[in-house]
Amino acid sequence: MSVVIGAPTAEFETQLPLLIVGAGAAGLCAALAAKEAGVDAIVIERDAVPAGSTALSAGLIPAAGTRFQRTRGIDDRPQRFAADIQRKANGEADPAVVEAVARGAGPLVEWLADRHKLPFDLVDNFTYPGHSALRMHGLPSRTGQELIDRLRNAAEANDIVILTERVVERLFAEPDGRIRGVDIMHGDGTHELVGCDALILACNGFGGNPDLVRRYIPQMASTLYFGHPGNRGDAVVWGDKLGATLLHLGSYQGHGSVATPHNILISWAVIMQGGIQINCDGYRFSDETRGYSEQAAEVLRQPGGFVWDVFDERIATVARQFEDFREAERAGAILTRDTIAGLAEAMHVPAATFAAEWRDVESLKLAGGRDRYGREFLAEQSCKPPYHAVKVTGALFHTQGGLAVDSSGRVRHNSGTKFPNLFAAGGAAAGVSGSNAAGYLSGNGLLTAIVLGYLTGNAAAGQMLR
Numbered sequence: 001m002s003v004v005i006g007a008p009t010a011e012f013e014t015q016l017p018l019l020i021v022g023a024g025a026a027g028l029c030a031a032l033a034a035k036e037a038g039v040d041a042i043v044i045e046r047d048a049v050p051a052g053s054t055a056l057s058a059g060l061i062p063a064a065g066t067r068f069q070r071t072r073g074i075d076d077r078p079q080r081f082a083a084d085i086q087r088k089a090n091g092e093a094d095p096a097v098v099e100a101v102a103r104g105a106g107p108l109v110e111w112l113a114d115r116h117k118l119p120f121d122l123v124d125n126f127t128y129p130g131h132s133a134l135r136m137h138g139l140p141s142r143t144g145q146e147l148i149d150r151l152r153n154a155a156e157a158n159d160i161v162i163l164t165e166r167v168v169e170r171l172f173a174e175p176d177g178r179i180r181g182v183d184i185m186h187g188d189g190t191h192e193l194v195g196c197d198a199l200i201l202a203c204n205g206f207g208g209n210p211d212l213v214r215r216y217i218p219q220m221a222s223t224l225y226f227g228h229p230g231n232r233g234d235a236v237v238w239g240d241k242l243g244a245t246l247l248h249l250g251s252y253q254g255h256g257s258v259a260t261p262h263n264i265l266i267s268w269a270v271i272m273q274g275g276i277q278i279n280c281d282g283y284r285f286s287d288e289t290r291g292y293s294e295q296a297a298e299v300l301r302q303p304g305g306f307v308w309d310v311f312d313e314r315i316a317t318v319a320r321q322f323e324d325f326r327e328a329e330r331a332g333a334i335l336t337r338d339t340i341a342g343l344a345e346a347m348h349v350p351a352a353t354f355a356a357e358w359r360d361v362e363s364l365k366l367a368g369g370r371d372r373y374g375r376e377f378l379a380e381q382s383c384k385p386p387y388h389a390v391k392v393t394g395a396l397f398h399t400q401g402g403l404a405v406d407s408s409g410r411v412r413h414n415s416g417t418k419f420p421n422l423f424a425a426g427g428a429a430a431g432v433s434g435s436n437a438a439g440y441l442s443g444n445g446l447l448t449a450i451v452l453g454y455l456t457g458n459a460a461a462g463q464m465l466r
């Protein structure tokens with residue numbers, strides 16, 4: 001991946017108005033927005049069928065003030081959502097970008113539902129950590145596969161061209177940073193030089209590039225990477241060479257609940273509904289409800305690098321709305337026993353220690369108290385037999401640092417100016433999670449993919465039509 005400052009050695013074979021690198025949620029929303037504004041974008045995608053990390057996700061998008069919330073009587077506003085994002089990010093996220101995504105998410109979820117026929121509804125049976133309202137919106141299967149498939153259908157219905165099995169390898173730029181075009185490698189190894197009036201980088205972060213992970217997030221270098229392997233940090237590499245401002249490169253979304261050895265995501269609903277995590281010595285070790293992202297490192301610090309999620313049948317019923325959980329059950333990852341002693345035996349953890357932890361938690365639930373880590377328990381979270389346990393580990397889901405952008409996704413230059421025709425969205429742009437994993441509020445990934453995607457497509461098209 002490189003950048004050539006100046007003209008390419010050969011002429012551009014084609015000149016296009018708007019090119020988008022990457023056909024994940026960010027790239028497809030950018031293309032749909034540009035189309036709506038009157039500009040035809042061409043999307044370049046490495047894979048044969050668009051998938052990206054979007055397809056691996058649960059497809060849940062946080063949004064405030066939607067009609068889906070209103071019909072359930074939930075009073076929520078963008079300002080409240082923005083405050084939740086900044087609280088989790090320790091105030092480190094760019095306020096202008098936070099405001100743009102918090103304000104944009106509600107109308108965009110409705111736009112996707114009404115204009116592009118994505119049948120969203122509200123996840124109304126548990127609150128994700130750090131959100132002060134029920135605001136997670138999902139599709140019927142609660143999968144990112146459904147989200148990407150429906151976005152691709154919408155793109156196709158709008159005659160958006162997605163060129164697959166092509167990798168953008170080089171960018172050509174003027175000395176002032178204006179992007180002139182790109183070098184695209186086709187699946188058969190041939191190259192094509194394509195000029196463009198504007199470029200949107202929607203090729204996610206660097207989770208799939210072990211060298212960059214080692215350099216910027218060394219603590220996760222030997223951890224399971226659970227995102228899309230084709231996200232190799234091209235935006236960061238190009239941005240670095242172009243003099244773009246790179247922000248919060250040590251920040252990432254982790255997850256502390258991936259079934260092992262099955263490698264299936266176990267929804268954090270099992271924790272938020274009253275489940276706990278127990279290490280192989282039978283002890284709890286943290287306030288699990290702070291967030292699943294920071295919990296990845298916490299779980300990896302435990303003996304053996306794994307722990308057990310423990311919960312009951314009521315909680316399993318809530319978790320079964322997720323296809324991943326149902327798949328984990330089919331794969332035999334979930335143990336079920338009628339007693340905690342029976343579960344301890346199946347988990348091979350010290351029964352007396354585990355039973356004492358379980359008793360403490362259940363008494364705290366009845367009393368409505370806080371534990372030694374500050375976690376609050378509620379009476380309605382009490383667990384009854386049969387009990388379940390699943391062995392889980394921590395994983396790196398995607399990186400949150402990237403190209404610093406303004407509130408329309410325009411990339412910032414180290415000189416303090418902005419690039420005239422370069423935009424970034426989704427995981428290619430610096431997110432709204434601040435400098436570390438603890439700053440990731442559930443849903444920040446798709447939030448910046450959908451909203452910055454739309455805003456970049458709209459801004460790039462608007463600039464062209466002026």
Ligand SMILES: Cc1cc2nc3c(=O)[nH]c(=O)nc-3n(C[C@H](O)[C@H](O)[C@H](O)COP(=O)(O)OP(=O)(O)OC[C@H]3O[C@@H](n4cnc5c(N)ncnc54)[C@H](O)[C@@H]3O)c2cc1C
Pocket residue numbers: 021022023024025026027044045046047050051052053054055056057058059060061062144166167168169202203204205226227228230231232234253265397398425426427428442443444445446447449
């Ligand atoms: C297991 C898992 C669960 C998750 N669950 C959620 C969730 O429920 N809610 C949420 O908000 N977030 C979630 N996330 C995070 C979320 O998936 C990402 O933040 C989001 O999908 C990023 O979208 P994107 O469009 O930026 O990237 P992607 O969807 O990864 O798309 C990027 C695309 O760019 C292509 N590409 C890369 N480089 C090039 C190149 N040089 N040339 C051509 N193509 C290229 C890739 O092939 C890929 O298709 C989850 C992540 C994982 C891994």
